Amino acid sequence: MSVAIENFVKAIYKNDKNDGKNTKPGNIAKKLGISNAAATDMAKKLAIKDLLHYEKYQPLQLTKKGEKMALNVVRKHRLWEAFLFKTFDMSLHDIHREAELLEHETSDFLANKISDHLGNPKFDPHGDPIPNAEGEITTKDHSISLSETEEGKSYTISRLMSDDKEFFEFCAQNGLRYGNLIEVVKQFSTNKMTQLKINSNTIILNKDFTSIIYVNEIN
Template sequence: MSTAIENFVKAIYKNGKRDNNDTKPGNIAKELGISNAAATDMAKKLSAKDLLHYKKYQELKLTDKGTKMALNVVRKHRLWEALLFKLFDLSLHDIHKEAELLEHQTSDLLANKISAYLGHPKFDPHGDPIPNEHGEITTIDTSIALSQAEEGKTYIISRLMSDDKEFFEFCALNELKYSNTVFVSKQFSNNKMTQILVKNNTILLNQDFSSIIYVNETN
């Protein structure tokens, strides 16, 4: 399959997993940087290939075949991120950029070799789950957005759900990293801001950031 097709089904899969759950062609077009007309044309084409269900003005739904393809691409992407992070200690933004290129040139054989070399990781450096070779995600996600966390409780960062360079630079500067601990000192609900304590540093986050940092409560 072409890179464009793989990116299209991957975008539908990933958008379907987000809180807004918006997989209409217009939103997929925005995600991929293409026109609405191009997204609609692609949706019709992939519907004929039994990769998705298309109905005018409705959200796009992947078929089992389309989901399998999307998970295969996601697996390769996240394995490359894990490998690049381990070998070269690249930034989270840089490993994402490079993995976007490498995922489409990677055979199933190489993906399995990378997975074995890394010890079959279940999460990438962003905290996103890595599907296994059968296209299955075997982990259970119990995380919540930091914006929904309770005051006075300690949490562990489980996912950083973004590909924005400035967001990752901010996270790196403030020790907001996968598996690090944060204490929620105050939720400013009226102003949609969250105050946290990380390694004795107080940080005030707006909802744009607190809604894409996911955490799990510590035991």
Template sequence: MSVAIENFVKAIYKNNMHDIKDTKPGNIAKKLGISNAAATDMAKKLAAKELLNYEKYQELQLTEKGTKMALNVIRKHRLWEALLFKMFDMSLHDIHREAELLEHQTSDLLAEKISEYLGHPKFDPHGDPIPNALGEITTKNTSISLSEAKEGQTYMISRLMSDDKEFFEFCAQNQIKYRNTLTVSKQFVNNKMTQILIGSNTIVLNEDFTKIIYVDEN
């Protein structure tokens, strides 16, 4: 399959897994940086290939075949992120950017070799689950967004759901890393802000950040 097709089904899968669950062609177009017309044309093309279900003005839904393709691409992407992070200690933004290129050039055989080399990891350095070779995510998600966390409780950072360079630079500068611990000292509900204590630093984060930082009770 082409890079464009793999990126399209991956975008639908990832959007469907987010809270907003908006998989209409216009939203997928925005995510991929293409026109609405191009997204609609692609949706019709993939519907003919039985990779998704298309109905005018409705959200796009992947078929079982489409979901398997998306998870296979995501598996390769996240394995590359784990390998690049381990071998070169690259930034979270850089490993994501490189994995975007490498995922499409990786055979199933190479993906399995990378997985074996890494000890079959279940999560990538962002905390995202890595599907297994059968396209299954075997881990249980118990995390909540930082915006939902309770005051006075200590949590472990379980996932950083972004691909934005500035976000990762901010996180790196403030010890906001996968598996680091933090304490929620105050939730400013009306202003949609959260004050946290991480290491020796007190930081106030707005909702743009707290909705993409996920934590588990420590």
């Protein structure tokens, strides 16, 4: 399949599963940086290939065949992120950018070799789950956004849901990294801000950040 097709089904999958956004062609077009007409045309073509269900004015839905393709691309992307992060200590933004290119040039054979080399990781450095070779996500996600946390409780960072360079630079500078421990000091409900402590430092984040940083409560 072409890069354009793989990116299209991946965008539908991520919008549906991860980003909480609907999958109408206009939203997919915005995500991919293409025109609405191009997205609609692609959707009609992929419906003929049995990769998705298309109905005018309705969200796009992947078929089982389409979801399997999307998960295969996602698996390769996240394995490359894990490999680049571990091997070269690259930034979270850089590993995402490079994985966007490498995912389309990677055979299933090489993906399995990378996974074996890394010890078959369940998550990438952003905290996103890595599908297995059968296209299954075997982990359960019980995380909540930082904006939903409670004052006085401690959490571990489980996901950083962004591809923005400045966001990742800020996270790196302030110790906001997958697996790190944080303590929620105060929730400013009126101003939608969260004060937290990490590595003995206190920082305040607004809703733009707290809505894309996910955590798990420490029991």
